[in-house]
Amino acid sequence: MTQKKITIIGGSGGMGKVFGRYFKRHGFEVTIYARNKERLKAVATEVGVYYEFSLEKSVKQADIVMVTIPIKSTPDMIKKIGPYLKENALIFDITSIKKAVFEALEDLKNTFPVNCISLHPMFGPGIKDMKNYVIIVLKIGGTDKYDVIINNLLDMFRSDGLIITETSPDIHDKRVALTLGVPHMLNILFLNLLKNANEPLNELTKYTGTTFLLQKVFAESIIQREMEMFGEIQMENQQFLTILEMFEKLLKKYRKSIENKDMKGFNEIFSQGLDYSKEDNHFENSYKYFYEFMKILKGK
């Protein structure tokens, strides 16, 4: 890499720590910035990086600026730091929704001589090794040095085994509405449905062999994570409401087939799901994987 100094705005957060460690390991001089000074200092000590209380100073010194703060606050932050960025600096965010951030970064590169890219790592703060995980990339543009500067960063990711998926904001937001928003929603609703049925989970567990146990553990692992971020992923994504409407229609159709004991209607919905999933790479061995997960849960 030709750039060596990176400032991470939101560096005291979960993803800030992951990337602070990552860039430090790659020889960068890492500085973190966030508003809560005590937490900022504590994380800087824990990760072994510098900290800076002044947003302006932290940005002015950096060759690369990473913004890793909540989705809603990111476009304003990008606007705010524009005037502090060094000429030819590279700036990127890692938000889970792209439309508004992409527009803010486009405005930025049209106003200042800087380079902009938008990333979405498809992993959370619990990651240990990034190999074979996906990082989604949206190229935005910048100065005549753009290609060299962003390729340095992307080559570094590739050298660690990260899989790069390049896309546009609309496609990104539609697809993550399905790959993040939908599984989050279904698992939140699953636990709420059980709660509303007024049955303690431990009791239900006595009535299960496989499917429920796996589903329950999956839902429990989701419900313990960051509530606000999960809310933002669904609320800030304009395309999620369309998915919700589709879901409501589907649920009505499903209910009708059950109410009317309409096996033909039920079969139609079932077969559509089956045909769709046949195209997937995991389809053939899915039952095998299922029992591999079960072995872990049953301690065998």
Ligand SMILES: NC(=O)c1ccc[n+]([C@@H]2O[C@H](COP(=O)([O-])OP(=O)(O)OC[C@H]3O[C@@H](n4cnc5c(N)ncnc54)[C@H](OP(=O)(O)O)[C@@H]3O)[C@@H](O)[C@H]2O)c1
């Ligand atoms: N967590 C995930 O699984 C995951 C995965 C992929 C992408 N992302 C994206 O990564 C970003 C950060 O997520 P996270 O889970 O790391 O969040 P987090 O743990 O809540 O950390 C947020 C960080 O941003 C700082 N911050 C919050 N509001 C700020 C503001 N207005 N100005 C300056 N700093 C601010 C916080 O510190 P102070 O409050 O002290 O300022 C903290 O350092 C989000 O955009 C999210 O969509 C998260």
